[in-house]
Amino acid sequence: AQTVTQSQPEMSVQEAETVTLSCTYDTSENNYYLFWYKQPPSRQMILVIRQEAYKQQNATENRFSVNFQKAAKSFSLKISDSQLGDTAMYFCAFMKHAGGSRLTFGEGTQLTVNP
Amino acid sequence: EPEVTQTPSHQVTQMGQEVILRCVPISNHLYFYWYRQILGQKVEFLVSFYNNEISEKSEIFDDQFSVERPDGSNFTLKIRSTKLEDSAMYFCASEGQVSWSEQYFGPGTRLTVT
Numbered sequence: 194a195q196t197v198t199q200s201q202p203e204m205s206v207q208e209a210e211t212v213t214l215s216c217t218y219d220t221s222e223n224n225y226y227l228f229w230y231k232q233p234p235s236r237q238m239i240l241v242i243r244q245e246a247y248k249q250q251n252a253t254e255n256r257f258s259v260n261f262q263k264a265a266k267s268f269s270l271k272i273s274d275s276q277l278g279d280t281a282m283y284f285c286a287f288m289k290h291a292g293g294s295r296l297t298f299g300e301g302t303q304l305t306v307n308p
Numbered sequence: 309e310p311e312v313t314q315t316p317s318h319q320v321t322q323m324g325q326e327v328i329l330r331c332v333p334i335s336n337h338l339y340f341y342w343y344r345q346i347l348g349q350k351v352e353f354l355v356s357f358y359n360n361e362i363s364e365k366s367e368i369f370d371d372q373f374s375v376e377r378p379d380g381s382n383f384t385l386k387i388r389s390t391k392l393e394d395s396a397m398y399f400c401a402s403e404g405q406v407s408w409s410e411q412y413f414g415p416g417t418r419l420t421v422t
Contacts, residue, residue, distance in 0.1 A: 226409045236397055238351070238413035245409075284351060291409035293339045293363050295353040296401075 195220045195287050199299035206275045207307050213260075214270045214302045216285030222246075226288040227261065227268045228296070233281040241283070244268065275306045310334040312414035314400050320420045324389050329417045331383045331400030339403040340383045341411060342375065344368070344396040351399065357383065390421045 197218045206212035218227070229241040244252045244261050251259050256276075260269045272279055285299040313332045321327050333340050342354040355365045357375055374386045383402075387394055397418050401411040 230413075235415070236345075236418075237415050238399060238401075240410060240412075243410065286351075288409060288411075292403065293356055293358050295341070295356060295364060295366070296343070296351075296411060297353065298351045300350045 195222075195289070195297045197285050197287050197297050197299035199285055199302050201302045202300070203303045203305070205305040205307055206272075208275055208277060210275055211271060211273045212275055212304065214272075214283050214285075214304065216268045216270070216299055218266050218268065218285070218287050218299075220266070220287065220289075222289055224290070226291065227259075228286040228288065229257070229259070229270045230284045230286060230298075231279075231281045232284060232301070238284075242270065272304075277306050277308060280304060280306045310412075312400055312402055312412050314398075314414035314417050316417060317415065318418045318420070320422065321390055323392060323421055327387050327390055327419065329385045329387075329398050329400075329419070331385075331414055332381055333383055333400065333402030334404060334412055335381075337402035337404030337412075339363075339411075340375075340377070341401040341403070342385045343399045343401065343413075345399065345416075346393075346396045354385070354398075387419075390419075392421050395419060395421045 225246045227244045231239045242254045256273045258271045282301045284301045286296045315330045340357040345351045355369045356363045397416045399416045400414040403411045
C-alpha cells in the first residue's frame with residue numbers, strides 16, 4: 194500500500210517570500226501521479242499542481258513549482274512570492290494511475306502567510 | 309467552468325438515522341469518488357465508482373455505506389445507521405476523459421451526528 198508523509202504540521206512565511214513544503218511517499222510503482230491540493234478555511238479541496246512520475250521535468254504553475262526526486266521518493270512544493278491568500282492547509286497526494294485510482298493523502302501542512 | 313456540486317452543505321442527524329449525501333459530478337466525467345475528512349485529520353478515500361458499479365472501496369466503507377448513481381447525473385452516498393464517528397466532511401470528486409488523473413472535488417457536505 195502507498196503511504197504519504199508530510200513531516201511539517203505547520204509552517205509560516207512572510208508575504209512576498211518563498212516557502213517550501215515537504216512530502217515523501219512510499220510506493221513500489223514505477224509510474225504514478227503526485228499532487229498538491231490546497232484547502233483554505235472554506236475546506237474546499239483545490240488542485241494546485243500535478244506531476245507525472247515518468248516526466249523528469251518538474252511541474253510549474255505560476256508561483257507554484259515542485260521538486261520531484263523520484264529515487265528519493267520526495268515531492269516538495271515551492272511557493273514563490275507568497276500571498277496572504279496562500280494561507281491554507283496543503284495536502285500532498287499520491288495516485289497509482291489515471292482513471293479510477295484512489296488519491297492517498299498526507300497529513301497536511303498548515304501554511305500561514307504573515308503580512 | 310464546470311464544477312462538482314454537493315447538497316446539502318451541512319447536515320445534522322441523530323445517531324442511528326439514515327442520511328443520503330448528494331453530488332452532481334461534472335458532466336461527461338466517468339469516474340466518481342467519495343472521500344471523508346474528520347475534523348483536523350487528513351482526507352481519506354471511501355469508494356470509487358465506474359460504469360455503474362463500485363470499482364474500489366476502502367476498509368472504512370463497510371456495510372453501513374452504499375453508493376448509487378440513480379439517474380445518470382446524481383451520485384449519492386448513503387449511510388444507513390449513522391454513528392457519532394461518522395461526523396466528518398464528505399467530499400465527492402469526479403474524473404473524466406478531458407483531464408485524466410485530475411480529480412475535481414465538490415465543496416463538501418459537513419455531516420454532524422448527535
